[in-house]
Amino acid sequence: MKLLVTGVSHKTAPVEVRECLAFPEPSLPAALQSLKSRAGVSEACILSTCNRVEITITTDDPADPQALVDEFLRESRLIAPASVEPYLYRHEGQNAIHHLFRVASSLDSMVVGEPQILGQFKNAYGIAKSEGVLCGWLEGLLERAFSVAKRVRSETGVGQMAVSVSYAAVELARKIFGSLNNRTVMIAGAGKMSELAARHLRRSGATHVFVTNRTHERSLEMAKLFQGTPVEYSRFVAMLPEVDILIASSGAPHYILHKDEMQRVIAARRNKPMFLIDIAVPRNIEPSVNDLDNVFLYDIDDLQEVVNANLRERLKEAERAEEIVKQEVERMMARISVQEIAPTIVSLQEELERIRQAEMEKARRKFGPVTREQEEAWETLTRGIINKVAHGPIAELRAQAGRPDGAPAIAAIRKAFHLHE
Amino acid sequence: MAEMSVIWLRVAAALYSVGLLHAILTLVRKREHLFRVSLAAISMGAVLHGVSIVEEGLLTHRCPIANFYETLSMCAFLITALFLFVYWRYKTESLGVFIFPLIFVMTLVATLGNPVDAWTSPVVRNVWLDVHITLVLLGFAALAFTAGASLLYLFQERELKRKKPRKLYYRLPPLGTLDELISRSMALGFVLMTLAVIAATTWAFIEHKTQWISQPAIGISFITWGCYLAMVFLRVTAGWRGRKAAIMVIVVVGLSAVTWVAHARLGSLLLKP
Numbered sequence: 001m002k003l004l005v006t007g008v009s010h011k012t013a014p015v016e017v018r019e020c021l022a023f024p025e026p027s028l029p030a031a032l033q034s035l036k037s038r039a040g041v042s043e044a045c046i047l048s049t050c051n052r053v054e055i056t057i058t059t060d061d062p063a064d065p066q067a068l069v070d071e072f073l074r075e076s077r078l079i080a081p082a083s084v085e086p087y088l089y090r091h092e093g094q095n096a097i098h099h100l101f102r103v104a105s106s107l108d109s110m111v112v113g114e115p116q117i118l119g120q121f122k123n124a125y126g127i128a129k130s131e132g133v134l135c136g137w138l139e140g141l142l143e144r145a146f147s148v149a150k151r152v153r154s155e156t157g158v159g160q161m162a163v164s165v166s167y168a169a170v171e172l173a174r175k176i177f178g179s180l181n182n183r184t185v186m187i188a189g190a191g192k193m194s195e196l197a198a199r200h201l202r203r204s205g206a207t208h209v210f211v212t213n214r215t216h217e218r219s220l221e222m223a224k225l226f227q228g229t230p231v232e233y234s235r236f237v238a239m240l241p242e243v244d245i246l247i248a249s250s251g252a253p254h255y256i257l258h259k260d261e262m263q264r265v266i267a268a269r270r271n272k273p274m275f276l277i278d279i280a281v282p283r284n285i286e287p288s289v290n291d292l293d294n295v296f297l298y299d300i301d302d303l304q305e306v307v308n309a310n311l312r313e314r315l316k317e318a319e320r321a322e323e324i325v326k327q328e329v330e331r332m333m334a335r336i337s338v339q340e341i342a343p344t345i346v347s348l349q350e351e352l353e354r355i356r357q358a359e360m361e362k363a364r365r366k367f368g369p370v371t372r373e374q375e376e377a378w379e380t381l382t383r384g385i386i387n388k389v390a391h392g393p394i395a396e397l398r399a400q401a402g403r404p405d406g407a408p409a410i411a412a413i414r415k416a417f418h419l420h421e
Numbered sequence: 422m423a424e425m426s427v428i429w430l431r432v433a434a435a436l437y438s439v440g441l442l443h444a445i446l447t448l449v450r451k452r453e454h455l456f457r458v459s460l461a462a463i464s465m466g467a468v469l470h471g472v473s474i475v476e477e478g479l480l481t482h483r484c485p486i487a488n489f490y491e492t493l494s495m496c497a498f499l500i501t502a503l504f505l506f507v508y509w510r511y512k513t514e515s516l517g518v519f520i521f522p523l524i525f526v527m528t529l530v531a532t533l534g535n536p537v538d539a540w541t542s543p544v545v546r547n548v549w550l551d552v553h554i555t556l557v558l559l560g561f562a563a564l565a566f567t568a569g570a571s572l573l574y575l576f577q578e579r580e581l582k583r584k585k586p587r588k589l590y591y592r593l594p595p596l597g598t599l600d601e602l603i604s605r606s607m608a609l610g611f612v613l614m615t616l617a618v619i620a621a622t623t624w625a626f627i628e629h630k631t632q633w634i635s636q637p638a639i640g641i642s643f644i645t646w647g648c649y650l651a652m653v654f655l656r657v658t659a660g661w662r663g664r665k666a667a668i669m670v671i672v673v674v675g676l677s678a679v680t681w682v683a684h685a686r687l688g689s690l691l692l693k694p
Binding site for chain 1: 577581582584585586587590591594595596597598600601658659660661662663664665
């Protein structure tokens with residue numbers, strides 16, 4: 001059996017090439033059936049996302065998987081394989097397993113650790129399974145890839161740190177308040193990013209949203225959007241003691257919140273911490289507000305700095321994740337080797353049984369008729385002997401099968417017992 | 422001190438203990454409990470406290486501020502009266518968290534001015550001391566936990582203020598979680614320390630008669646407890662967090678260490694026949 005992964009990704013091909021090779025979801029069942037119908041193809045799976053297109057197949061040993069995929073691409077995508085060859089990557093055997101584990105674990109993604117790829121991969125697996133083109137070894141391999149991805153996510157922080165500005169704001173809020181349950185948010189001004197941040201905060205447990213805007217109609221509109229409470233712009237500073245998180249994004253050309261005002265706000269809050277997110281340009285909140293105790297002010301550049309730090313941290317975690325993937329590939333290869341050694345073990349057992357039977361026959365001829373009890377005693381004795389003889393070589397075969405340099409030892413055992421292919 | 426006067430003072434101390442209970446519940450459960458009940462008990466205690474002072478004055482034909490215990494009693498009475506006035510005028514409930522334990526401990530100490538009989542049994546004496554030591558050690562453990570969490574709070578706060586996350590930022594728990602830990606361990610520590618002070622005061626009183634108050638180690642213990650009380654009060658009422666709170670915790674930890682050293686020979690007392 002052969003395993004081949006052929007594909008393009010954001011790392012190897014520009015979008016013009018990726019879009020030519022992409023398989024829209026409705027066309028996947030037909031494409032999978034077309035692939036499976038080719039002589040020699042055992043199983044197939046097609047993963048098609050905006051950043052990658054990958055065709056994974058297993059074939060019988062005599063078949064040439066690369067030629068089969070090229071033929072499939074030529075027919076289904078109407079592309080001459082030579083024209084996309086420079087952008088294609090092809091992984092076989094162990095490299096293919098390593099690649100699949102990395103893709104599922106989001107180590108090959110544009111944003112390392114992003115969670116969508118696993119969902120997309122599971123979706124591709126589901127379609128292939130429902131089409132009946134995934135029903136054996138490859139199915140097990142893909143399920144293993146999902147388990148590896150799960151292990152990577154739970155044992156490393158590769159997917160834990162926010163890599164967008166709006167999520168970074170939510171993550172910071174969590175670092176300040178712990179839980180966001182029952183926290184109160186105020187949005188001053190309007191803007192896509194402030195809406196997005198407020199939406200994330202709301203989803204993370206913030207219970208109430210106040211909205212203020214110089215245009216009262218706009219406040220009403222936004223309040224409706226967040227099921228919040230509109231606050232008159234002139235009263236927003238007076239409301240601040242009740243607010244835990246302020247998102248400022250008004251178009252005012254000057255500061256709308258000053259240090260002395262915040263000093264009074266924080267005193268009124270009895271020093272309870274407050275998180276101020278200033279995503280307006282020009283800035284809405286006087287920067288020296290951050291000098292006040294228990295006030296944490298972040299402007300757009302500060303949030304970007306957090307995102308950059310998170311990305312660096314994710315890359316460090318990705319190194320740990322790569323180690324896990326490597327371990328899992330080795331484990332998978334060992335499992336495959338053990339599966340491959342099974343016929344040798346069976347033929348060793350058969351050979352020993354053949355010798356036992358022959359010797360029993362000789363003994364019967366020599367001693368003539370024996371009682372039933374004597375026959376049973378011989379059976380027990382000879383079986384015990386061959387089991388003990390077989391134990392050592394079988395254990396050694398299993399052990400050597402899991403090692404990369406185990407082939408000579410396996411060959412020696414085969415030779416010693418006169419086992420043939 | 423006249424016998425009846427001492428009895429009134431002891432009843433007043435018992436009534437003030439309801440206020441102590443209120444303070445403890447407020448700290449531990451983070452909600453005001455028993456305030457109305459304790460206010461009534463404190464008011465009644467203040468009346469009896471006043472009766473005790475007047476009776477003592479009438480019997481001795483002088484103002485009862487002639488010795489330490491009488492002065493303490495008078496001081497506790499005045500603080501109580503002032504608190505009741507301030508409450509009547511400004512409805513400052515949160516002040517009770519600080520005042521109630523203070524007037525209870527002051528009045529308790531004031532009742533210990535009259536000598537009583539010695540220990541009925543050495544077993545009771547030693548067990549009493551063991552209980553005190555256990556409470557103090559548990560209190561110290563809670564305080565050490567508070568100090569540790571306060572330090573982590575300072576580190577995390579600095580990371581958040583710097584706005585350039587480093588390793589520490591990712592490793593340390595959120596400020597909110599640390600704040601919760603500090604509050605809980607501080608409240609638990611205060612409860613344990615207060616009970617330890619009560620146990621120690623009564624033990625020392627029976628052991629050393631009226632001379633117990635002149636022991637410097639006991640004076641240091643009261644100062645430590647007072648600072649702990651102030652720390653808890655500032656935390657509950659003014660919401661002291663971060664730098665200020667950490668400095669306060671370090672001061673209390675330092676004083677606790679001094680108190681510990683001052684009581685280093687306490688173990689030997691257990692061996693006393």
